Amino acid sequence: MAAPTEHPDDSTTPGTDDPRPAPVQWGPASGVGSLPGTDPVEALRLVTGELPDFPHLPELPGRGAGADLIGRTAALLVDLYVDLTPAGWRLVSRPGADLRRAHEFLARDVDALFEVAERYSGPLKVQVAGPWTLAAGLERTRGDRAVVDPGARRDLAQSLVEGIAAHVADVSARVPGAQVVVQLDEPSVPAVLQGGLPTVSGFGKLSAVEAHVVEDLLTRLVDRVAAPVVVHCCAQRAPLDLFRAAGAAGLSFDLGMVQDLDAVGTAVEAGTHLLVGIVPGTDTTLPPAKATASRLSAWWNELGFPAEQLHAAVTLTPACGLAGASPAYARTAMAHVREAARYLQPE
Secondary structure: OOOOOOOOOOOOOOOOOOOOOOOOOOOOEOOOOEOOOOOHHHHHHHHHHHOOOOOEOOEOHHHOOOOOHHHHHHOOOOOOEEEEEOOEEEEEOOOOHHHHHHHHHHHHHHHHHHHHHOOOEEEEEEEEEOHHHHHHHOEOOOOOEHHHOHHHHHHHHHHHHHHHHHHHHHHHHHOOEEEEEEEEEOOOHHHHHHOOOEOOOOOOEOOOOOHHHHHHHHHHHHHHOOOOEEEEOOOOOOOHHHHHHOOOOEEEEEHHHOOOHHHHHHHHHOOOEEEEEEEOOOOOOOOOHHHHHHHHHHHHHHHOOOHHHHHHHEEEEEOOOOOOOOHHHHHHHHHHHHHHHHHHOOO
C-alpha cells in the first residue's frame, strides 16, 4: 500500500516499519461484539460454545457506564482520561471513578478469557471503537466533540493505538494459542463524512470531514496495529471503499444496509475478507438456516464470483451487536449463523 498523503490533521502521527500481520485463518461464523447480560464468564462460555471456530471477547453494556462502547474503549487509552457527565463522556485532565470502573470491567473480561478459553487455538476477535467513532463520542473539556479538533483526533488515535497494542498483548497472554483480530467499530463514520453529527447542544450539526482526512487517520492507525484489523459499520452508507483503502483486512457490515455492490466486489478482488451480517441484532423469527445460506449464495452470485469461493471469502455474523436482544435470541442468532455457514462449506 502506498504511504498516505500528508495532511495537517495527522501528519505527525508516527508510521511503522513492522511487517504486516500474518494472514488470518478466518472462521466460518463469528459475533459482532455486544451481548445481553452482565456476567463475562457466562458470556464467554456462550460465545465459545456457539461460535467455536471464531469466538470474540463479548462486550456487556448492560453492566452500565464504562461497559459501553465509548467508555470501554476509553479504558484502553494511554495518558488520556475521561469522565462521565450528564451529556456523555468527556476528556478530562485526571482519572476518576468512572474511568476506574471502566478499567475494572475490562480487566474482568480479560480475566474471564483465561478461565474459559485458555486452551483455545485459532482466530479470536476483540472489539474497540475506531478513532473516528471515539472522537465523535468524546466531548472536549472546553468545547464540542473531539472530532472537530484535528489535534484532539491525532492525540486520540496515537493513544488508542498504544492501548490496542497493550490489549492485544494482554489477551494473547491469557490465550497463547489465539491469533488476535482487532475489530474497529466505526458506526459514526457515515455521519462524520456527511456532516450529520449533532453538536453537544443538539441545536446544530458539525461540519463534514473530508473523506481523504478520514481515510488518512484510519490508515495510519491500521498500519500501526500489529494484528489483522476488521472495520465494522452496520450503519447506512458505510464507506466500504474507504475502509478497504485504509488497509482493513476485513470488512464487517449489515448485508441489508449495503447497496454499493461495486465496493463489495472491489474488496473481494483485493482479497479483503467479508464479515457479513446476515441476521438481525434484535429479537425476530428467523428462517431456517439453509434459507439464510441460500440468500447469501444468491447475493454472492449477483456479485459475479464463483460459488466455490464463497465459503473462504466470508464469515457469517449477526448484523450488529446483540446487547438489545433477549438472552434466548442472542443464543439463537449465534447458533443460526454457525448453522448457515455449514451449508456454505464445500461438499
